[in-house]
Every structure is written in C-alpha cells, then in structure tokens.
Amino acid sequence: MTHPLQELQTTPTPVLPGSAGSPLLPGTARTLQALQQLAGFARQVWQRLLPWLVPVGLIALWQIASSLGWLSTRVLPAPLEVITAFWTLTASGELWTHVQVSAARALSGLAVGGGLGLVLGLLTGSSRLAETLLDSTIQMVRNIPALALIPLVILWFGIDETAKLFLIAVSVFFPIYLNTFHGIRGVDPGLIEMGRTYGLNRWQLYTQIILPGALSSILVGLRFSLGLMWVILIVAETISAQAGIGYLTMNAREFLQTDIVLVGILLYALLGKLADVFAKGLERYWLRWHPGYQAV
Amino acid sequence: MTTNSVTSERRGEPLVLRDLSKRFGEREVLRNTQLRVEPGQFIAIVGRSGCGKSTLLRLVAGLETASAGSITVNDKLRTGLSDDTRIMFQDARLLPWKRVIDNVALGLPKDRRADALKVLDQVGLADRANDWPARLSGGQRQRVSLARALVHSPRLLLLDEPLGALDALTRIEMHRLIEDLWRASGFTALLVTHDVQEAVALADRVILIEDGRIALDETIALARPRSQGDAAFAALEKRILDRVLQKPARETFTNPHDDAQPLWPGVPAHGLRWAV
Numbered sequence: 001m002t003h004p005l006q007e008l009q010t011t012p013t014p015v016l017p018g019s020a021g022s023p024l025l026p027g028t029a030r031t032l033q034a035l036q037q038l039a040g041f042a043r044q045v046w047q048r049l050l051p052w053l054v055p056v057g058l059i060a061l062w063q064i065a066s067s068l069g070w071l072s073t074r075v076l077p078a079p080l081e082v083i084t085a086f087w088t089l090t091a092s093g094e095l096w097t098h099v100q101v102s103a104a105r106a107l108s109g110l111a112v113g114g115g116l117g118l119v120l121g122l123l124t125g126s127s128r129l130a131e132t133l134l135d136s137t138i139q140m141v142r143n144i145p146a147l148a149l150i151p152l153v154i155l156w157f158g159i160d161e162t163a164k165l166f167l168i169a170v171s172v173f174f175p176i177y178l179n180t181f182h183g184i185r186g187v188d189p190g191l192i193e194m195g196r197t198y199g200l201n202r203w204q205l206y207t208q209i210i211l212p213g214a215l216s217s218i219l220v221g222l223r224f225s226l227g228l229m230w231v232i233l234i235v236a237e238t239i240s241a242q243a244g245i246g247y248l249t250m251n252a253r254e255f256l257q258t259d260i261v262l263v264g265i266l267l268y269a270l271l272g273k274l275a276d277v278f279a280k281g282l283e284r285y286w287l288r289w290h291p292g293y294q295a296v
Numbered sequence: 297m298t299t300n301s302v303t304s305e306r307r308g309e310p311l312v313l314r315d316l317s318k319r320f321g322e323r324e325v326l327r328n329t330q331l332r333v334e335p336g337q338f339i340a341i342v343g344r345s346g347c348g349k350s351t352l353l354r355l356v357a358g359l360e361t362a363s364a365g366s367i368t369v370n371d372k373l374r375t376g377l378s379d380d381t382r383i384m385f386q387d388a389r390l391l392p393w394k395r396v397i398d399n400v401a402l403g404l405p406k407d408r409r410a411d412a413l414k415v416l417d418q419v420g421l422a423d424r425a426n427d428w429p430a431r432l433s434g435g436q437r438q439r440v441s442l443a444r445a446l447v448h449s450p451r452l453l454l455l456d457e458p459l460g461a462l463d464a465l466t467r468i469e470m471h472r473l474i475e476d477l478w479r480a481s482g483f484t485a486l487l488v489t490h491d492v493q494e495a496v497a498l499a500d501r502v503i504l505i506e507d508g509r510i511a512l513d514e515t516i517a518l519a520r521p522r523s524q525g526d527a528a529f530a531a532l533e534k535r536i537l538d539r540v541l542q543k544p545a546r547e548t549f550t551n552p553h554d555d556a557q558p559l560w561p562g563v564p565a566h567g568l569r570w571a572v
Binding site: 190191193194195196197198199200204208209212213215287288289290291 | 357358359377379381382383385387389391392393394395402403428429430444448
C-alpha cells in the first residue's frame with residue numbers, strides 16, 4: 001500500500017516546475033497531469049470493484065461446478081439456469097402476478113398491524129391513563145411469538161387470506177407500537193413547555209412538536225416491522241396458498257424445480273431490500289432537518 | 297440595525313409581586329417577595345445558583361403557580377400563561393424539524409409570516425430563514441429565539457439566562473441587540489442572569505435575590521449605550537459583585553429549574569467566584 005502513496009507524493013514535484021518555468025515543453029505538464037488523473041480514476045474503479053471480487057468469483061465457481069456436473073441440479077441449479085427461469089417466468093407474466101399477490105398481502109398486513117400499532121402507541125404515549133390500562137397487556141402479548149399462533153390462527157380463520165393477514169399484522173404491530181410509545185415519551189419536555197408558552201393549542205402541540213419529535217423513533221419501528229413483515233410472509237405463504245411467491249416456490253419444490261425455488265428466494269431478498277431502501281428514503285426525507293440523516 | 301420595530305405601537309406592562317412565596321415540598325424557594333416594576337423597565341435579577349431567581353421568572357411566566365401571594369401584570373392577576381408575555385430560555389429551544397423562519401412564525405397565524413421575516417431581519421438573520429436550526433451557531437440560535445419571542449409583540453419579555461451558554465464576544469453582541477430591540481419596542485423586560493456585568497450593561501435596576509428574598513435593589517443610572525470600560529460602570533459592577541459574594545455560599549440545594557450543578561466536578565461551589 002505504501003507504493004502508490006509514495007508515487008502520489010513524488011510525481012507532482014517534477015510537474016510543477018515544468019509547468020511554471022520551462023517554455024520548451026508546454027504540453028508535457030498537461031499530459032502528465034492527465035495521466036495522473038487517469039491513474040487516480042483507475043485506482044478508484046479498482047477500489048469500487050474489490051468488494052465484488054469474492055461474490056463474483058464464487059458465482060463463477062458455482063457455474064463451473066454445475067457445468068462440469070460436480071453439482072447436481074437437485075441440490076443447486078446453475079446460476080445461468082436460475083437466470084433463465086427468472087426470465088421465462090417474467091416473460092410469461094407469471095412472476096409479476098405472484099409478486100403482486102405477495103406484496104399486496106405484506107402491505108395490507110403492514111397497514112392493519114402498523115396502523116394499529118401507531119394509533120395505540122400514540123395513545124399510550126400521550127395519556128397516562130391509556131398507558132396504565134393497555135401497556136402491560138400489550139407487553140405480555142408481545143412475548144408470544146407470532147409464529148406460535150399458527151395452529152390457532154388456522155383454527156380461527158381457516159387457511160385463506162385472513163390467516164396470513166392476521167399473522168403479518170400481529171408481528172408488525174409490536175415494533176411500531178413500542179417505538180411510537182418511546183418516541184413520544186422521549187420528546188424533549190422543554191420543547192413542549194416552549195410550545196405552551198408560545199400559545200400553541202393541544203392539536204398544534206401534537207402536530208408540530210410531539211409527532212415530529214417522535215418521528216425518528218417511529219421510523220426505526222417501521223424498519224423493524226418491514227424486516228419482520230417479509231419473514232412472516234414467507235412462513236404464512238407456505239400455509240396452503242393459491243398464489244404468491246411462497247406458492248411459486250412450494251409448487252416448484254413438488255416438481256424438483258430447484259431453479260424456480262431459487263428465483264423465489266432471490267425475490268424475497270430483493271423485495272426485502274426494496275422495502276428497506278424505501279424506509280431509508282422516508283427517513284432521509286422526513287428527518288432531513290436532523291444532522292445525522294443529511295445526505296453527504 | 298433597524299430600530300423601527302413592528303412592536304413599537306405597544307408599550308410595556310407594569311408588574312407587581314405581592315408577598316410572593318413558592319415552596320417545592322418542604323423547601324421554600326421564594327419568601328414573601330415584593331417587587332414593583334414600572335412599564336417598560338428593564339430589570340436584571342442576579343443571584344447565586346439555586347437562589348430562586350429562575351423560579352421567580354417561571355412564576356411570572358405562569359409556568360408555576362405561587363404557594364402564596366400574588367402576581368399582577370397590568371393590574372390583572374396572573375393565573376396562567378398569557379399572550380402578552382413571552383419567555384426566552386437558556387437553551388434556545390428551537391424546533392429542530394422546522395426551518396428558521398417557521399420557528400420564528402411558531403404560533404402565528406399564517407398571514408403573519410411576513411412579520412416573522414421582518415423580525416428575523418431585525419436580529420440580522422434574514423438570510424438564514426430557510427436553514428435548519430442544527431446549522432446555526434449558539435449565538436444565532438439565541439437570536440432566532442429572540443426573534444420568535446419578539447414577533448408576538450410581547451409587553452413583558454422574560455429572559456431566563458438566554459446568554460449563559462454563549463462566548464464572551466457573542467454575548468456583547470447580543471447585549472447590543474437586546475438593548476436596541478428593547479428600546480425600540482418598549483416592552484418590560486425581566487432578565488435572569490449569573491453575570492453581574494451583563495446585568496449592569498442592560499438593566500435599569502439590578503435586583504439581587506438571596507435565600508429567596510430580595511437582598512438588593514440597585515438602580516443603574518448610567519447613560520445608554522453603556523461602555524464596559526467606563527469607570528462608573530466598573531465601580532457599580534464591583535459593588536454589586538461584592539454584595540453578591542458577601543454571603544458565603546450555603547449548601548447548594550437542587551432546584552429542578554435552576555442549574556445547581558457545580559461548574560467543574562470536584563470543586564465545591566463556594567470555591568468558585570460566581571457571577572463573573
């Protein structure tokens with residue numbers, strides 16, 4: 001690592017007097033400078049590519065192993081096969097329908113569970129009475145893993161959409177509830193006092209001071225919930241579904257189509273990442289006043 | 297600095313405290329305090345940490361209720377928060393999620409945003425109107441908080457050590473600004489401070505609170521604007537400072553609204569010179 005650094009320090013010295021003093025070679029300094037810039041650019045590209053070296057190498061190894069028959073397609077299909085399966089599913093429109101069904105399930109579960117979590121969190125955060133009445137109950141229920149409810153949920157709702165919605169709603173409820181509650185309790189009381197002395201009414205206090213003050217915490221809850229949402233969706237979709245990514249993969253498993261199973265897994269990963277990017281975008285927009293979230 | 301303020305048509309209010317007492321549990325923070333403030337007067341309240349000066353200010357603001365006695369502002373009994381009184385806090389208490397101009401316009405009807413910009417201009421920060429408060433320096437934040445108070449045209453302005461956390465140069469700048477705006481608007485001002493020099497620089501009267509009572513009420517007759525290098529200024533400052541330091545510090549009790557922490561950890565309170 002010392003070599004390029006030394007180069008960086010020593011090369012400008014011959015260039016500078018050349019550009020300043022010698023009229024014989026007017027272009028040399030510029031050429032040298034351009035070369036230097038090029039070298040710097042190449043270094044930058046190399047730095048960017050370096051982290052991808054290992055994953056790309058592994059995939060190449062995997063492809064070679066599959067092509068040479070060392071790896072059975074029953075264990076792992078070749079990367080190219082996965083891409084082909086992805087492409088045929090996309091071209092037929094099948095993929096899109098399944099993604100739509102899954103996303104609709106996940107988002108409606110989030111809307112119901114997250115909405116309830118937000119409302120109850122706001123309520124218990126703002127009112128001592130609501131906290132005394134509700135909080136300990138919610139904390140008790142919180143400790144039940146949502147997935148443990150599956151047998152009961154199937155008894156209650158059967159195996160159709162309601163059961164899946166219920167499972168997702170229950171699991172996303174708690175992160176949003178808890179973080180909303182703590183966000184509201186964490187709002188600087190000095191700011192609330194200031195708002196009161198400046199003549200804000202209750203509604204203004206709520207919308208201009210308490211809610212924005214709690215927002216960063218609420219968004220943390222949302223990000224937790226989004227992560228959980230996909231995990232629960234995967235499990236919920238394995239309970240007899242007629243459509244969705246889970247159905248796609250379970251179906252493919254029956255026919256030993258490992259390539260489609262892999263497509264399904266990758267889709268989950270992709271959707272999860274997408275949700276996280278979306279939540280980060282919300283943070284960056286809503287918390288743009290916050291020095292910690294300002295774009296660099 | 298513009299001296300033509302939006303608030304100039306309103307005058308300050310007289311303030312009268314009668315037998316004012318405040319207890320927190322067993323502890324009596326203020327005892328039978330009497331004070332009469334003329335309309336438009338600038339009063340500085342000095343005293344050691346925990347002497348009850350901040351409590352006095354919070355009582356006048358309507359943020360606390362008196363245990364006994366009464367506060368009348370403009371011949372009306374003060375029972376709670378009031379629209380003609382504004383308070384400037386030691387920490388500027390700007391809302392970090394609102395831009396500077398929206399902080400100044402806090403609690404104003406929408407059609408008065410132009411006034412907010414005008415007052416922001418008076419404190420010299422019109423060009424920072426669309427910045428986030430996190431981007432401002434401590435002195436700029438206090439100037440925004442001053443603008444936020446003044447845009448409501450208060451007739452009584454309460455200043456709770458607003459300059460305590462600023463550096464010496466910024467403080468002197470802020471003294472000028474506050475004095476100018478006070479002279480232009482004519483509100484009654486009540487300033488709580490640790491800094492005797494600040495008190496002498498700004499106030500018509502300096503009041504020392506000791507053990508919950510008014511121990512000194514000194515009229516400052518120096519011409520304005522006052523120069524700190526002036527001999528009369530220095531003599532007055534020394535006299536008041538000596539009086540503040542005359543009584544050895546008692547065990548500092550903790551008042552939730554007065555910062556009673558020692559300035560440096562490990563140094564007992566009486567080992568320090570207060571109010572310098």
